[in-house]
Structures are given as structure tokens and as C-alpha cells.
Amino acid sequence: MSGFDAPSNGPGNGPNVAPSEPSLGRVARRRRKNLEALIQAGRQVMGEKGIDAATMLEIAERADIGAGTVYSYFKSKDELAIAVLESLMTDLAHRIEKVTNTFVDPAQVYAFGIRTVIDTCIGDLRWRQLLHRSEVMAGAMFRQMGPFATRDLRNATQAGRFRIDDAELVWRMANHAIVGVALAITSGEMPTSQVEDCVVRILCMNGISLDEARDLATRPRPALPDS
Amino acid sequence: MSGFDAPSNGPGNGPNVAPSEPSLGRVARRRRKNLEALIQAGRQVMGEKGIDAATMLEIAERADIGAGTVYSYFKSKDELAIAVLESLMTDLAHRIEKVTNTFVDPAQVYAFGIRTVIDTCIGDLRWRQLLHRSEVMAGAMFRQMGPFATRDLRNATQAGRFRIDDAELVWRMANHAIVGVALAITSGEMPTSQVEDCVVRILCMNGISLDEARDLATRPRPALPDS
């Protein structure tokens, strides 16, 4: 089961909005609603046009918020983009966990996650555009899906399936490799048929043999629940 | 075996720009000179301020070229950035080859290259700024250093040191992992002491055991020649 629940707002910077308490004042509630609307609008517009081509004005209008007001929620366009991506990542992480917590092999849990993330990146229209800011994408992925992924890596290591000292390190590298692969596929530089090989190589980073990695990557995968 | 522009062990091949042919017209020669000046200016300005903060005007002025003229050489700012990065990559690839073509173990050749690229990314001030456009960085790296890297991967595979079917695939993933690692280190999210572990994991992608990878990554490395 989920030992980690993704916190709504990570440490460091981020929009300052109180957690959802039922006894919150009207202002705070509206503020929260506007924040949600902004992220939702950001998901739409940025998913359609990409992060760079999306304009703050269009996002603000789609969220029914004044252009300048956005900056009382996010310090910059990039911060909004990060929030949007983190929102997507959190959703996906939870959908993945719904499936994998029935698995018995901890290594397979990780393998399933890797494969699913890649598939989503290249399959979901709304994700594709966002790949073109690799470092933002990988950063959000690292932060939001990290707790899940590193937990799986540690479980598999403890079970003797993987050999990893620093799960965060491995996860970070896997992250960037995933984004790179997805970028290559969506831009037509690589056929979709190679995804499995990519998963194999990412699994190799966990200190297992090529054959073990191949075995893990070719196991049948159940379908994801709808979001 | 390798592609047309795959490097051979023969030294003396200059960077991507051919040596000035005397049979070329005066216009073509001046055009080539301006192109070089532009890339050089781009290396300077973008290396100082990063790709985004560098302005086309400053680059044009530093190259002693009219602001609009740049667009007769490059279709866009991004295209100029790509040329700049490719220029850096080519230089580094040749410096690496000067050292590695004395090695006997083909696997060590690759390992040295990986380590050197990471070190350059995080050590050279001019490279650091450029990391923030990961996808451009990784793309240039893939294209310019690819011929060298895939050749090394294939050599090592043929020698039975690595197990790789598609060298391009592995190189692409290594690429993005390298950029991700460098980004994490330069932004303080990861200590420099972890670089060796990163190299180990990248080597693991080549289908070797963790111990073999560790052995490769810890071999003493000769110094690079100055550019």
C-alpha cells in the first residue's frame, strides 16, 4: 500500500495556500479554488500548445482570472509550468500505485512504473508538448514521483532484486533518460518499438544483469485505471 | 561499420568547418568567416549568460555583424544555440580522442569519455549555463559526439566487454542522464562526490555487472590536452 502520500505542496518555494480545511474562510477558499482553476487551465493550454507557446493571458482568461492576478499565485510562468507538471505527475503516480500494490515482486513494481511513465509521455497528447522543456519535466518527475520510485527501488534492493546504494541518484538518472527517450520518440527520431529496449537499459542501471532486466521488461502488464 | 562522418583514428581532422579552400570565391570566404565569428561570439555570450539571457543583438555586435544579418546564417536563435553547442561538443570530442586512442581496453575508452564529459559540464564555467536547455544540450551531444561514442560502444561490444544491440539507443539515454546529472550538481542538488557513482550507473546500461562497472569507473584517468 502507499506508504507515501504525495504532499500537495512540496518544500521550498511554491504557491502559498493553506491546506484544505473545512472551516476555512471564504477568501482562503476562493483563493484555493482560483489556484486549482489556474493549474487546470495551465494543464489545458500548456498541454495544447506546449509550455513556451502558451501565454499567461490565455491561461488567465481560461481560469477566469485577471492577467496580473496570476502573479499573486505564481512568481513566474515557469513556476506555473512546474505546478502544472507536478499536478500531472501526482495523478499518474497514484494511478500507477493503484495497480502495482497488488504485485508481489518489488522489482516488477519499479519496472511497471518506468514503462508506464514512458508510455504516458509518448501516448498522451497533453504530455507530449511538455517534453520540450526537459529539465522542467524531469525536475517535476523527480520531485513528485520520487517518493514512490525510491521506495520501490529500496524495497527491491532489500529483497535482493536490485543492487543500489543511493536510490535518489538512480531515480534521477532514470528520470532524465525517460524524458530523453520520450522526446526522441515523439519527434520521430526513434520508433515506438524500441521502448522495451529503453526500459531494459534503465533497469540495467539498478545493478542487475541484462537478462534479468529483459525478463522484467517483458512481463505482462495490467492496464492502468482511468484518471 | 560506422557512418560516413564517423571519426577514424587518423588525427588532423578539424572541427565541423572545413579548412578554407582557396578555390572558394571571396564572398563565400567572407560568409564562412562571418559564420565562424557568429559561433565564436555565441560561445562567448551564451557561455557567460546562458542561452536564454544572451541576446541576438549582443552576439551580433560581438561578431561585428548587423543584427538582421544573423538571420541569413541561422533561422532562429535556437538554431544558433545548437550550432554553438555542436561546436563545443566537437572540440571536446577531439580532445577526448587524443587521449583515448592510446587505450587498449575499448570499454575504458567509453568510460573515460563519459567521465570527461560530465567533468567538463560541471567544471567549465562556459558549459554550466548552457545546461539549462537540457534538450538542446543533449541533442547537440547526441549528434556531435555520437559517432565517437557509438563507435566505442560497438568496439567494446565486439570485444565482448559490453552487451549492446543498439548503440545509438544506449548513447541517447546516457546522454540525457549525463545532462541530468550535471544539472543536478551545478544546481547544488547533488554533491560532486557522486559523479563516480553516476558513471558507474551509466556503464551499467551497457549490460555489464555492477562490479565490472565499478572497476571501469575507478581506473586512473590521464589528463585532457588543452583545447
Next chain:
DNA sequence: GCTTGAATATGAACGTTATTCAATTTTGAT
């Protein structure tokens, strides 16, 4: 209910900068 000041929202205005384009210069052949 009314007042009030602080928090919040607004969108027009600003500044920056990549890109364009009409005018000008250069080129090489006649």
C-alpha cells in the same frame, strides 16, 4: 448596519527582445 484598512484582484502600460523588411551596399559578369 456601517466604517475601515488591509488583502486581493485587475488590466492597461511597460520594457525587453526575437524577428522582419524596405532600403542600401556589395558582388561578379557583361
Next chain:
DNA sequence: ATCAAAATTGAATAACGTTCATATTCAAGC
């Protein structure tokens, strides 16, 4: 010298992220 095509120029354009003076909303105190 002449001319047409190619190359160059830098001022003008347009787009967009961000700021800011003003307006609005809210909840606490009277």
C-alpha cells in the same frame, strides 16, 4: 561602366512576461 542578383543593415514591428497604480472585496470592530 552597367546592371541584376545577393548580401547586409538597423530601424520598426510584434509579441509577451511582468509590473503597478487603481479598484474591489472582505471581515473585524464599533
